[in-house]
Amino acid sequence: MVRRSTALAVLVFLLLATAQAWAHPGAPVQIVTSPGGIVAWLVEDHSNPLVSLSLGFRGGGAADPVGKEGLAEFASGLMDEGAGEIDSKAFQQRLADLAMDFSFDAGVDNFTGRMRALSENRDAGFDLLRLALTAPRFDPPAVERIRGQLQARLADDASNADVLADRLWWRLAFPHHSYGRPLSGTQTSLKSITPDDLKAFARRRFARDNLVLAVVGDISAKDLGPLLDLTFGALPATAEPVAVPEVAPVAGGDVVVAEREVPQSVILFGQPGLKREDPDFYAAYLVNHILGGGGFGSRLTAEVREKRGLAYSIDTGLVALDHVGLIQGSAGTQNARAAETLDLIRGEWARMRDDGPTEKELADAKTYIIGSFALRFDSSLGIARLLVGLQLDGFGPDYLANRKGYFDSVTLADAKRVAKSLLDPAKLVVVVVGRPDGITATQATPSPD
Secondary structure, three states, X not given: OHHHHHHHHHHHHHHHHHHHHOOOOOOOOEEEEOOOOOEEEEEEOOOOOEEEEEEEEEOOHHHOOOOOOOHHHHHHOOOOOOEOOEOHHHHHHHHHHOOOEEEEEEOOOEEEEEEEEEHHHHHHHHHHHHHXXXXXXXXXXXXXXXXXXXXXXXXXXXXXXHHHHHHHHHHHHOOOOHHHOOOOOOHHHHHHOOHHHHHHHHHHHOOHHHEEEEEEEOOOHHHHHHHHHHHHOOOOOOOOOOOOOOXXXXXXXXXXXXXXXXXXXXXXXXXXXXXXXXXXXXXXXXXXXXXXXXXXXXXXXHHHHHOOOOEEEEEEEEEEOOOOEEEEEEEEEEHHHHHHHHHHHHHHHHHHHHHOOOHHHHHHHHHHHHHHHHHHOOOHHHHXXXXXXXXXXXXXXXXXXXXXXXXXXXXXXXXXXHHHHHOOHHHOEEEEEEOOOOOOOOOOOOOOO
């Protein structure tokens, strides 16, 4: 017990130290190719005895089979529940003994994982990762325990207005596409998922051609290469294709009201946006920042919160998925003033479309977006996750050096043009959960499941 506690304390200290060291990243990204042809992005940092790894497989919850919604998320909760000859209890004990950070997540389009360990435990950590990916057990007791946890969370979420609004919005915007299905599943779909389904998921998704990797910390390219083969070399060469089609969201200005006895209405709104590879994405990002993505400096915050006190917070953001781009926002306000809040949102949407940003707003947005980027480099694991995200988005390692230029090159004319072509309040699909005064639904509330 003393050894495990000491190791954990050392790990926490080193994470804090690493966060400070990476506040201003400058180390180059190396492309490491193992003898067996496995590629990883590496950032060496030998200032602390700590190694972080992030990985990603293409294909997330949107690829779940019909009737098995929640499969990818179910699998993510079981990746540390035993592998190979090591059962769940022993696997968890091994992670604790090594003071390792080890977890997986299912997103809409991707399945990601992360591992962080002290350098002295590096090889053991990579070996546990190898077992988890190549020989996950999915033992029935662990499956039933995680199933119960997921079902309990769904039951709790049923009374959460924010979660309900989110599920309804996606169902409304994508009624005939897998993006409209619940990523976390339903009570019915979770009941239907078997250990064989989970094993089939791992076989379909976990393959070398479907894998992206990033490693940050106390390891050299020479040492990393052989470890990549030892850890990932036994994965199948190819994954099954992910059959998720391109899609455009419903954008007819529909309004759905889900009546709930809550003290304030939750408003979720959105319309078509731009995908990540669109050349106008950077201009759209700046426009969104000025409109609603810039916190207290945004127009929506000024009009809705600061001037009128209608909402504690209101925000917007670009949602760039593999098969669609969106601009989406949310607010919470008193039921009695929900209609006023929605009118202001639509009004600011139209004002930005018609007039675009000012020169000062654009300059301020560039300063913030460029300057705050370093805050993402808050730890070695944060850097590794960012590098995996760039690979999943199709960018090369030169993105980090070029990012500032992408934003600097956006002119005021660019921003005005993109605002005019992108924003349309008539296309906003709106979901309101609560008892909003003065808001009339244009269609019946769909099932959130």
